[in-house]
Amino acid sequence: MEEEGYQNSGNEPLHVLMFPWLAHGHISAYAELSIRLAQKGTKVSFFSTPLNIAKIKPLFASRQVPQIQLLQLPLPKVAGLPPEIESTSDLPMHLTPLFNKAVDGLEAPFEKLLAEICPDCVIFDFVQWWAGRAAAKFGAASVTFSTLGAAFISWAMHPFWRLYGNGLTAEDLIQQPSDYPSRAVTLRLFEAAGALVVNGAHEPDAVSYPERCLRGIDACDIVAVKTCAELEGKYVEYFGKVTGKPVVPLGPLLSPHVSEGKADSDVMTWLDKQSMGSVVYVSFGSQCFLSREEIAEVALGLEASGQPFLWALHSLSSWLPEGFVERLGKRGIVVRGWVPQREVLAHLGVGSLMTHCGWNSIMEGLSNGLVLIASPMQLDQSHNARLIVLELNVGNEVGRGKDGTFEREEICKAVRMVMGDEGREMRAKAKEIGHMFKNKILKDGGSQDEYMTHFVDHLHLLKPSVRLQKGKEIQH
Template sequence: MTILSRGAHVLVFPFPAPGHMMPLLDLTHQLSIRGLTITILVTPKILPILHPLLSTHPSINPLVLPFPAHPSLPSGAENVKDLSPTAFPAIMHAMRQLHAPIIEWFQTHPSPPVAIISDMFLWWTNNLACQLGILRFMFSPSGVMAMSIIYALRRYPPDDANDPNGMIHLDRIPNSPNYPWWQLQFLYSTRYVEGDPISDFMRDGILANMASWGLIFNSFSELERVYLDHVMAEAGHDRVWAVGLLFPSQIDNNLPEQTSAPSGNNIVSWLDTCGDRTVVYVCFGSQAVLNNNQTKQIAAGLEKSGARFLWCVKEAPKGSAAEGGDHGVIPSGFDDRIAGRGLVVREWAPQVMILRHRAVGAFLTHCGWNSLLEGLAAGVPMLAWPMEGEQFLNANLLVDELKVATRVCEGAQTVPDSDKLARVVAESVGKKRGSESENIRPRELRMAALEAVKEGGSSNVDLDRLAVHIAHLAFT
């Protein structure tokens, strides 16, 4: 690790969603221990999330600015964990109103930052950085392949994007993947509604990200080398750093929504009673709330499978349109019927700890990037059910390229067949899957991930390179 002299000041600006914020907070931690001076910008309701980081690094200063009101958002929407991802564009648009307060803070600071590191959803900070005469580094909590495809859709729009089931061939992307258009539509940033301010704002976001001075990814070279090379070629420079895996357990365990949740001891105690690689862990991330038809079929599939399972269920948020309706309700009597063989958790669960437990043999996941990395780092084979956005791209990476996952279902509204689900779940922790040959590839990737973050590993070296690069800005 390279320890730098103090002096290079950086403004870090996360997007207020757990999947985006947690890896950027870990990057902030990594840069702080390498000697950089850091100010991190948050809104008031997000400030408690920083407490573990600030306690560890008293030199990191928070900049707290009020969350701007927006006509498309409910009151108090600054913490987006309980909002649908479809609300993200409005959140992004609202946060652009922080442009003027940031400039005022910068102009009055005795030693203002030489660079901004901001989330990919805050692309307007590239223009802000240019206005301030400093450099912007984009941070992507997503993978390099996903960013490559999203950028390609914007820069090289597909000729025929009218048929939802029509196949789109991405021949400019390494390995030339094919996707049905309905899986790419949400990512297609050129969609435009005349006169809509959010649509105007979204249109050029991806291009602004790629125009940033530097690009930082929560990935590692051994996982996405071909896509890192591709991004460098598209960007026309080598200021691209893969610094993953970033998922800070010390911060993850202290998120505000977890303060009233069980410590996880009950979960670990239950896992301790199970045999090695006999449990299927089922979790669809911090955003997805399944409808009752989906929940019913998942419950039936798990029950029919005969396998042990740990199922983390996200119930409809209080006050949301889904609360008390047709979302997130476990069938009556299910808990009693599966008692001893299965465990249903309706609150936060320590996912990293669960995945690393010897009892977990498979992971049924929505293929969010953080979950993907956590599964890889644990060496656990995955069952893929991508639901929206880049999750379809991540699923292709897991299933078709890395060969560490099996497709189970696709789509946020798709209702699985319980018999098929039962069969796949049973096989995932059956004798065939539990054999040494079936687990070689996940274990290889686990070792590669762990090596990347060690001293001298590719991600550790990239962190050093990034810190040195930023430090030099203070003297140019």
């Protein structure tokens, strides 16, 4: 094990060990939580693999929180898994079973780490469910921290699904537990079929993602969720009923907006020339790669809409339709690679976000008062899309074919609806939520700070109770 940063001293504060799932969105959320806990006086150890630690290290350095200790262990070697893959962002779908096997191989080294550093509490991601079991073995409390929203996670983690065992079908998944708080937030058949493929165990002895999550909840003392009561209050309450565990919302956990550089880039210069609120920013996230056919349909739909747009394209730009870029002229920009997204979303020229509905992207869009064009791709994104469109009324969802295919006419229709007269009410609602983020949630002393104070109080209450329980076990 290698470590950097915090060194032990005599008078120790509450000590928390963070262990995120090896995916960019999860690691960054755990990093933000680590920073906020450290700012509250908590000693934080942050654990991951070497390549992930190297990527996240500059973020910690930029926020100047020296009391965060970085710990790293190599991902165990698994035949057939390239050694450079340490994150799902680099992971081809067909290698997922091997990647999960490698992560599970960290259990024994993780236990050795716990014995060495003796944290008071382990905060772990659902997928590596055994971290909660390991924490209990060494007398530490444990918290499962979900980086996904409460509407999805309270549905996905309902014990109801265990009744089906391995016989669960797509038709079963489009149903809902009878007590779920919404009839609108649900899956469509093609989405349910895709979920079965992604979430299956893949191998006879493997543990499926849903079962991993349920085991993680079984093992923990508290469940924490990256959400806020202002948006998902009824789902947070429902999740507590489902799990039988205290469920603590941690707020949106958005990092403070700082310049990401390149403010004078071609992108920002182009945005400066656009009318206020006229631009559609298009991003499907860093882990959603569109097929050639999907790229063509999105491109031609955006072109037909007549609306200015900025598209952050992570798939092959050579797959764009022939002559597309030339026909756009100055009305649209397609950027292959890095885009200063935080700056783009905050720019006054941007009026809407076309998104895959990843939870962090939704939070970033809403915090800037943007109306959303929902194009969910996988996992929690379908539930997120229904939440923002059918319950929060801050967006419109792109229609799909029965098999989930993109269609250029539906892309065009969704963009025009959101940005035209028909979308006036939802744009107003989005701005209202943006003001709520600014004036109630994210401001100094706002509810984001209150969420963190409440969470730290929970952690302090766990510390003596766990030690007391451990002492009773030793006596017996």
